[in-house]
Amino acid sequence: MTIWTAVFLMVILSYIEADDYCYNEPYCDPYAWGDFFHSCHPLLEEHHSPIDLDLHMSRNTSLDALQLEGFEEVQGGHWTLENDGHSVVLLVGSGMSVSGGGLPGLYHTLQLHFHWGSPATNGSEHTLDSRRYPMEMHIVSMKSIHPNVSAALDDPTGLAVLGFFIDVVYADNVHFNYISQKLSTVAHKGQVSKIKPFALMSLLPKHNLSQYYRYHGSLTTPPCSQAVVWTVYEVPIYISWTQLAQFTSQIFSTEEDAEQVTPLQNNYRHIHPKFSRVVSASRDARVLLATAGRPVSPSVVLGLFHVCLLGLLTLVP
Structure with missing residues (x-):
């Protein structure tokens, strides 16, 4: 050397x-x-995330809608929006929790964050039958029996993460403006901004929250701890092209006074093998299982047409 x-x-x-x-x-x-980070090395039979959610799964009729306590309410105080150099993170304080839907306990909601691509590429972490969406939002909650996240990471079910694909249409999502309109205040790494709390449920596809996929995996960022019960919803959140561009073109992984400013783009981890893991579809999940040769009702056909149409719109420059 x-x-x-x-x-x-x-x-x-x-x-x-x-x-x-x-x-x-x-x-x-x-x-x-x-x-x-030793635990990020994808050794054989380890349970890494993200994965491709494909047709190789079975329906679990015991997986019904999760109980999202406090998601319909406007919490007191202030939330904190932060650019940590790897993502935009919204710290939501206390007052919300996740349980039910096959989760092994009560989980207190801590934060949500985003993964995205670039102006020319999609950037969701999970893929749905090999399709990568423009963005993905993760709502992170910690099992209530743990005093802190460090303790939760030593528990194979210490964290529950709700994953939501984000797709693009032409009209703004007025509820998503609560976040997108504050992005300019956290454009650079290390910047922090206060944000007025809002009903978190307003961001979610609340009429389709019983349609999801479940598996055990890991954090998708270092230390990649295999401590996550994943719930990935099949119906996406829809935002506008303009709102998407605020992430892909106007968020930076460098500090404001850096000599060279670097856009934060393609902040997603690559897909990992499932190996022997069981991936389950919830009782009401439709899209993947409908395409596997099962009888499809007219309402499902209409839903699939809507998804396909919006998928074509995302290809328009």
Whole structure:
């Protein structure tokens, strides 16, 4: 090893330690995370996320709609919106919880965050029958028996994450404006802004919350702890092209005074094998199981037509 190679490696290692991880540089992107975070290495039979939600699943009739306590209410105080250099995170404080729907306990909701692509690429973490959506939103909740997240990460079911695909139409989602209109205040890494609480349910496809897919997996960011009960909903949230562009073009992974400003784009982890894991469709899940040769009702056909039409709209530049 030459002295210059050694110096280069020292610089890279110091950068990794200071900045944790990245998405777009070979030395710190998701394929390299295992070099610096042991639990991110996708060893055989380990339960990593995200995965492709394909036709190889069975229906579990015991999986009904989750109980989302406090999601219909406007919480007191203020919430905090933050750019942590890897995503935009909304810290929602206390007052909301998730339970039921086959979850092993009560989970207190902590935060939600987003994953997205670029102006030319989609960026959801999970894929639905190999389709990647423009964005994905994760609502993160911690099992109530744990005093903190560190303790929860040692429990295979310590966290419950609700995943929502985000698709694009032409009209603004007025409820999503609660977040999108504040993005300019957290455009750069490290910026924090107060946000007025709103009913979180207003963001969600509330008439389709009994339609989802369930599996056990991991965090999709370091330390990639295999401590997550995933609930991924099949009906997406819809936002406008303008609202999508606020993420893909106007959020940066660098600080405001950085010499070179870098857009935060394609902040998603690659798809991982399911191996022997069981992936279940909820009692009312429709899209994937309907396409597997089962009888399809007229209402499902209409729903599939709507999904396909909106999918075509996302291809329009």
